[in-house]
Amino acid sequence: MDTDDYKLIPVVARRLGLSPIPAQWKGIDVVLPILERMRRDGAMVLLKIDGGRGLSDNGPYTILASGGPLKGDFIRVDVSSIEDGIAQVVVEYARKCWGFVEPS
DSSP states (O other): OOOHHHHHHHHHHHHTTOOOOOTTOOSSGGGHHHHHHHHHTTEEEEEEEOTTOOGGGTOSEEEEEEEGGGTTOEEEEEESOHHHHHHHHHHHHHHHHHOOOOOO
């Protein structure tokens, strides 16, 4: 959980005017307000936890966002860390749909 996107989640939340997210966030609950914002945009966010997959299969988690402002496009990741996967999808969605630009 030390990816660039993981570190950007607190910045995305702040720019959306949401409650602060700690730099070392963990779990899904803390990012639910961001996922709810995506839902309100009309996007669908899917989290799949696959017991038949493991690290040799890119990890057991699939996170997918589609619909709404993404129109026919989608964002999908298969990962071993649920936090990193959510971060990747949220940050890419923020770039594509909310005009998010990383701080320099």
